Amino acid sequence: MAVPRFWREIPNRYNLVGARCGNCNKILFPPRSICPFCRRMGKLEPYRLKRKGKVFSYTVVHVAAEGFEDQVPYVLAIIELEDGPSLTAQITDCNPDEVKIGDEVEMVFRRMGEESQDGVIYYGFKGRLIKP
Amino acid sequence: MRDVAVIGVGLTKFGELWDVSFRELMMEAGARAIENSGIDGKQIGAMYVGNMSSGQFIRQEHISSIVADHAGLVPIPSTRVEGACASGGLALRQAIIDVGSGLHDIVVAAGIEKMTDVLAGVATGALATAADQEWEVFVGATFPGLYALMARRHMYEFGTTEEQMAAVAVKNHRNACFNTCAQYQMEITVDDVMKSPPVTLPLKLLDCSPITDGAACAILASAEKARKLTDTPVLVAGTGQASDAISLHSRTSLTSLQATIEAARKAYKMAGVKPDDIDLAEVHDCFTIAEIMAIEDLEFCKKGEGGKVTEQGETAIGGRIPVNTSGGLKGKGHPVGATGIAQVVEIVQQLRGEAGKRQVDGAEIGLAHNVGGSGGTAVVHVLRRGD
Numbered sequence: 001m002a003v004p005r006f007w008r009e010i011p012n013r014y015n016l017v018g019a020r021c022g023n024c025n026k027i028l029f030p031p032r033s034i035c036p037f038c039r040r041m042g043k044l045e046p047y048r049l050k051r052k053g054k055v056f057s058y059t060v061v062h063v064a065a066e067g068f069e070d071q072v073p074y075v076l077a078i079i080e081l082e083d084g085p086s087l088t089a090q091i092t093d094c095n096p097d098e099v100k101i102g103d104e105v106e107m108v109f110r111r112m113g114e115e116s117q118d119g120v121i122y123y124g125f126k127g128r129l130i131k132p
Numbered sequence: 133m134r135d136v137a138v139i140g141v142g143l144t145k146f147g148e149l150w151d152v153s154f155r156e157l158m159m160e161a162g163a164r165a166i167e168n169s170g171i172d173g174k175q176i177g178a179m180y181v182g183n184m185s186s187g188q189f190i191r192q193e194h195i196s197s198i199v200a201d202h203a204g205l206v207p208i209p210s211t212r213v214e215g216a217c218a219s220g221g222l223a224l225r226q227a228i229i230d231v232g233s234g235l236h237d238i239v240v241a242a243g244i245e246k247m248t249d250v251l252a253g254v255a256t257g258a259l260a261t262a263a264d265q266e267w268e269v270f271v272g273a274t275f276p277g278l279y280a281l282m283a284r285r286h287m288y289e290f291g292t293t294e295e296q297m298a299a300v301a302v303k304n305h306r307n308a309c310f311n312t313c314a315q316y317q318m319e320i321t322v323d324d325v326m327k328s329p330p331v332t333l334p335l336k337l338l339d340c341s342p343i344t345d346g347a348a349c350a351i352l353a354s355a356e357k358a359r360k361l362t363d364t365p366v367l368v369a370g371t372g373q374a375s376d377a378i379s380l381h382s383r384t385s386l387t388s389l390q391a392t393i394e395a396a397r398k399a400y401k402m403a404g405v406k407p408d409d410i411d412l413a414e415v416h417d418c419f420t421i422a423e424i425m426a427i428e429d430l431e432f433c434k435k436g437e438g439g440k441v442t443e444q445g446e447t448a449i450g451g452r453i454p455v456n457t458s459g460g461l462k463g464k465g466h467p468v469g470a471t472g473i474a475q476v477v478e479i480v481q482q483l484r485g486e487a488g489k490r491q492v493d494g495a496e497i498g499l500a501h502n503v504g505g506s507g508g509t510a511v512v513h514v515l516r517r518g519d
């Protein structure tokens with residue numbers, strides 16, 4: 001990913017900031033410019049999401065996406081955040097066989113992939129299982 | 133809108149065609165369709181070409197001009213249509229709207245993808261651009277990975293099994309054996325699928341459609357003109373298209389494609405038919421789970437029973453509702469931009485009774501279902517015999 005393209009999203013990626021609509025109170029992530037429910041009536045403001053959620057679905061990736069070759073097998077999941085929205089993220093620090101739908105996770109800050117061609121290392125959030 | 137009919141279809145061989153160029157592929161499908169329709173090229177008023185990503189696959193944009201030029205059809209208007217893997221279906225729909233509006237009497241709907249001029253890894257990366265680059269691919273999502281997330285949730289909610297998914301691949305490979313244009317004319321077993329290498333579990337290599345070169349073409353005409361030109365016109369009874377969020381995590385469900393449900397509702401309504409009336413369907417089986425979800429969303433069976441009815445043979449040729457008689461994306465191959473048109477080629481051949489060993493007896497009404505990306509776009513067409 002080109003550096004300016006990544007840099008623009010840094011506040012959202014590094015702080016897990018989405019948007020909250022002042023009109024319908026819905027919390028949106030990833031962030032958007034327009035509330036899809038209220039459209040022109042919407043009033044979006046930044047909203048920092050709580051870093052907890054549950055695994056809604058998952059897959060164990062054996063054939064990696066470009067830049068993720070050194071991480072296989074890795075677990076990719078859709079995580080339903082406590083605040084409502086869902087996001088796609090890896091589940092880190094786990095044995096791929098132990099992840100189940102419904103598992104509780106906390107979102108942690110991690111390196112995303114290998115160093116890019118531009119020499120930049122990208123960071124973002126991954127889920128980590130909360131063990132009872 | 134006035135009635136529109138398909139009067140000719142053409143398909144190239146699908147496969148890894150290293151000795152054939154993009155231009156040659158497109159001309160081969162086009163020439164076959166023109167010959168099949170019996171018209172003269174001079175009668176064509178416009179063309180729409182479905183293509184996902186010639187920019188990434190052959191570093192060439194603006195292919196609409198190339199196709200018109202090489203076909204000897206300049207200066208007619210030529211337009212490229214893009215909606216990821218639904219590009220072909222969308223091109224068909226634009227051609228239908230063009231003829232239906234009365235703008236032109238005869239219009240070409242084509243589709244093409246030349247995918248093997250780049251290495252397999254590059255092709256996979258190109259396909260991943262149909263997903264959300266910012267919030268899916270950035271965190272390590274692959275295209276099969278997104279369908280694997282749907283598969284896992286489907287298994288969780290409905291008890292769908294990996295063996296049931298494998299049954300989709302087994303059936304489609306069997307059908308492909310009777311299609312000389314298909315990439316894979318070989319039978320496989322459930323065991324072969326289960327033992328194939330893991331791609332993104334629960335999906336394994338034989339759950340996935342391949343990387344394919346191919347082109348397809350259909351000639352459309354007003355129904356009035358079609359009846360003068362051919363004894364076997366196939367009428368476009370209904371067309372429906374719908375959109376959804378590009379990323380899975382922004383959708384309301386992981387086990388249905390809302391875009392499919394909505395596009396089908398519109399197409400059924402326009403055609404004045406019910407799911408029960410459909411005699412055969414070509415559905416978008418880019419992964420085995422995708423066919424299971426499609427037959428549910430198109431209401432060929434109850435939600436959650438797609439795996440079961442597949443395993444019981446209801447979607448096989450000779451079954452209650454034959455699905456992917458051509459071999460589907462899995463057996464016939466999936467040159468993404470060509471797929472939506474290739475599906476309609478199969479439906480037309482079936483409705484004309486020209487499908488040989490794949491023929492569904494007495495087929496009167498057929499359906500084609502084409503999906504873009506992981507479900508951000510869907511387009512459904514209902515076709516019926518017009519004689």
Ligand SMILES: [Zn+2]
Nearest residue numbers: 021024035038
């Ligand atoms: Zn709102």
